[in-house]
Amino acid sequence: MLPARIDVPPATYLEQVGTIFARFGDGTQDSGNVSYGVRTATTQYFVKTAGDRDNTEAYLGFDDRVGLLRNAAELAHSVSHPTLPALHAVIESPDGPLLVYAWRAGDLLGRRHPAYERFKALPTDEIRTALDTLYELHAALDAAGWIPGDFYDSSMLYDFGSRALTVFDLDLYHRGAYRNTMGQMFGSSQFMAPEEHVLGAPIDTRTTAYVMARTARVLLPEPPPALDEVIVEATTARFPNYRAFYDAWLTASSTIEESRTNRST
Template sequence: MKNIQQTSLITMTINKVDFQLQEEHNFDWLKQLGSVFCVFDQQDSGNISFGVEKDNQRYFVKYAGAKPIEFNGNPKEAIKRLKEAVPVYQMLEHPNLIRLLNHFPTENGYALFFQWAEGECLHSHWTFGGPAKYTNPKSPFYRFKKLELEKRLKALDAIFSFHTYIESKNYVAVDFYDGSILYDFNNDETTICDIDFYRKSPSINDIGENFWGANRSKSPEEYKIGSPIDSITNVFNFGAIAFGLLGGEMDRSFSMWAANQGLYQVALRAVEDERSKRYSTVNDFYDAWKSV
């Protein structure tokens, strides 16, 4: 089916930057925002994103309303989801989060306008898909895993401190995975770039096994409809992220772990299948992590 779809793709060009969609779409509204220098057109969420530059300032534009090549849903649903993300970015504004500057409707969709955050996505599947993510020396994930331990621990600290903050605001992270992390290799700074699906806590799994998230960092309850999605769920997510950035990802053996035994035990408790065995809050998990 995908091959049939691929043959009917159309290529569009804005400011000499090419990208593909399933059908034509009007992007004239982009001109007022600046000159496009890059496009992210392979997301399955229904969004397409642009890097734009104006007056020597860079910005990031996330847009719903078109039909990106990896999207098989209804653009109206994508528009609805993107609109619902606006108050989430506003409520959870934080130094470690990409900053929302503006949002507005267009003729056929909706756009979120962010300050540009320097960095490379640790799950850049559009450039380093499949095994290349782990084996290509140019892959951001590969390069991150080669960083000295202190720099990787600093990145995790940025992730954990932000999520302790959102917990204090009674929010729960949904669809947080390594694709939500931007790492600036020049300045060793970490930015969280995608919180579109974060929800008020507590919440429940209203989708089932296809609940938002990556299999490598999802908790057992994120596969089961009606299960709670809360701080205990997030504890698992961040334990799994720690294994991804410091260890063997799905292989959670100590031999694959780059840090000390104490941090390993904290991460291991976080990813217990049984919810009652995990830390009860992200704050408790982060406190245990810092104490080691």
């Protein structure tokens, strides 16, 4: 049973209950967050914290990091999906909450990592399957009112052995539509919608459709024509909402499968 509160720093507590086998902080995350891989006698966890409250080099202050961790916990409690690691507990500490997630195996798909090109070199059908699960997740998030923020390839892990996609680090997703208060928002320009570059622009479910279509454009080098048409529409004329994009993607996928079945009979 994990406690609701601890009275020691996060790292001290984690060293007491298990072995820290990985640390992600300075040099790997510029947000100021510090995360840990922790192994106990029975399982492994991924534990995310707000990091050092005195870190002045992070692009977010300590209170903002704490707020985003609480936002991530709200998202995890509101949506359950196989791509999302289970959130086992939120433990309060003198240095903010510890979000204790299930550990997920996989390689980071960020373009600076070897898995990026390896993933893009997979058979088209395998990439499509991964995208299908990503889009199914976002259908659930969309239905719960969540709008993306700072989603890009480094928000995903891929286990090449089990062909399983994991999506994580959704701290900047918003519950409901919102306005761009930054101008140039956080994220990778390869995945961002035009409104994520414009101060005051609305960020809503249309943005979700654009970002997901850009994900396909980046990760699926040679999409079948039917899917390519959906990607083009999502990033030019634009779909009115995410559900319209998702339905169009499912329809195009069905067309591909029907055509394949007809050719084999």
